[in-house]
Amino acid sequence: MSEFGLMGVDWEERVNFDRMRRERLQKAQAAMEKSGLDALFVFALEDVRYLTGFRSHLGPVTILGLAAAVLPRGGDPILCTLDIVHARQRMPWLHPDNILGRPFIRTEGGTRKWAEEIKGKIGKLAEGKIGVDLLSFGLSQWLPKCFPKAQFVDGKEVLSQAKVIKTKDEIECQKIVTMITEAGFQALLDDLKPGVKECELLAVAWQKFTELGSEWTQCANIVCSGPYTAPYRRFTSDRVIREGDLVIVDIGACYNGYWGDFTRTFLCGNVRPTPEQIDLHQECYNTLFNACAEAVVGKTNGDIGKHLNNPKTNPNSDDLSGGHGAGVNPWEPPWVANLTPDAIVPLQPGMLFSIEPYAGKPGVGGIRLENQVFVGEKEPDIITPLSFDERLLRDVHPLDRTTGRKIRFPK
Template identity: 30%
Template sequence: MTTRIERLQGRLAKLYLDAFLVTDPTNIYYLTGFHLLAGDGFLLVSTDRAIIVSDARYALALQEFDSDEVVAAISQDYYDDLNRICQTMKITVLGYESSLSYFLYDVLDEVMVADLVPFTNLIEKMRVVKDSTELAKLRRAADLHTAGFNYLLDQVQPGVSERHLANLLDFWMKEHGAIAAAFPTIIASGTNSAKPHATASDKLIADGDIVTVDFGYFVDGYTADMTRTFGVGSIDPELRDVYQIVNTARQAVIDQVKVGQRGDRLDAAGRSLIDEAGYGDEFNHGMGHGIGLAVHELPASYGPGTPDVKLVNNAVITVEPGIYIPELGGVRIEDDVVVTHGGPQVLTTAPTDLVIVGD
């Protein structure tokens, strides 16, 4: 089987490159399996070599790093050494990630003899298609999120704060195998739930609140991203109706997930239902995005203006329609879905029927 580094090496000649410089730590991990913090070195991939360069802090970890295709070097000046390596290997055209900071580009421009050529999302596009190992990790992550949500429901009662619930969920997830949160957990109750990116606050959960929980945690390097909305006690009848509209839209989008599907058409499958119900102005974000080693991978977003987004086999996307009514509350339901030739595979198994706590 061709390795990820070999896939990248096979592309270099077609891109008119002698080598490619990788500085993004997630991309380094994707290609090599080695964890390097941002700014702590780089990976250089030429047509026949792959070299990780870092400093003495990583010496032991690199000695223990078991790889048949990556060699390591310890440096006291990363980019002076990069220039020397490139000259030794007769690298005259060096590609780099366009996400590079201007400061680091300025350093490279100053020290490098090789010509520098930027590329956007070269490795990120490789990451879109997940292999069986990646899909298994994403499935485990999604299963943990379902279990975490079920745990959280048992902790909800009037008088407990959003922040306390977020802290309980964080502790439970990490105690049961999660490494870290992919983003600050959203627990938004009552009118706070009308803010799509509300953060957990000191607001106390009250009877009659609708509550949105949006969370993502890394499990073995890969993150799921799940949102559920539930009610506490007797909620406004309009919010019950809105919930059903959002849930129907979610399923309508999932039903249209297939290889080759355009992003705008996928979005329209759900957005049209929300528009027809009279809530088009209250749905103010995209329908979803890719996930994997990061919580936002390619496709970074798909919505009405994304005809160029085309779903590919074994990509993993979120489906997350929502309706947000100021001064009343909001509803969002989000699933993680694998795109396959045989149709969509939904990873998130938490029930999507409206749950009322305290009934």
């Protein structure tokens, strides 16, 4: 696979999107077969994309009914979308007859109309066991009326089982978006100096993301500085950053539906940190790498999670240390913090985690650090290469391959 060209070329294999769509669909069909589903109704836009390759309009809030996918047992996916003309013209891997109009499921009448279309496509399967991934209260009442002979079950869990192990091409997409996110970080760091607003720094990173083809943002994209780092305020404001401030940067780009997501904390200006700031950074840094070290076959997500919010080794977390799986959804299972016994799963190659501890004290500041890591056979595959602010470190962890090589610091 490439390192990391974004264009299609004839002289090496890069992301093979036909193969990626095909293998994702095969995994979903296998998960359905294992669970005994007759059909799967998918309303979450990221999972519509996972099943069909359809890229939808994204917004800052959940919009139910922009698109939907239906996967019948033993059949091809059916896409329902407002953008029916666009999809039929530009998505040749789907049969045109399997591309239907918008699923207007915001009302009972609209749901009934959509249900009749789907019954016409999947026949007797509409009377079987149907998984649904996302429900409003209204849909929870209307779907049983529209499909009176069906048994409705949790479809999100079924699809999560398909998505948890990434394919070769998904791994490549994830590494490419990490590169794009890293480029945004570097652009931001070049402008990090006293007198700059948090929102100005975010604008620089966002511009670099967009220049490199990023589709959207992984989260609010956090630039948080000074007193807002403890207690931790998880969004960007118009605050002017001052010399000596700690600055938390938690940002992520999007490449073909896959999300970058990592965090570093920097000291603003050509100054030395206080001993208390170094203590907090070292606590957070050690927690991060000790948790990452557990991402190997033979361990569980509970082994990762035991390092987060640990009262002995991460005592200043404010219970904010956490983590999650990632893929076409930047926050998906398996989880790694605040786990109950039913959420413990064995780690397998191809699982991806974002691990993000925190340590902070009001009056001193807060530290958030985050890596993305693939589960490895013998050691974790940490795909987040951006180095840390060495002024804030006393000791470098053996798994940290980049810190110690930097010859200059942010302004």
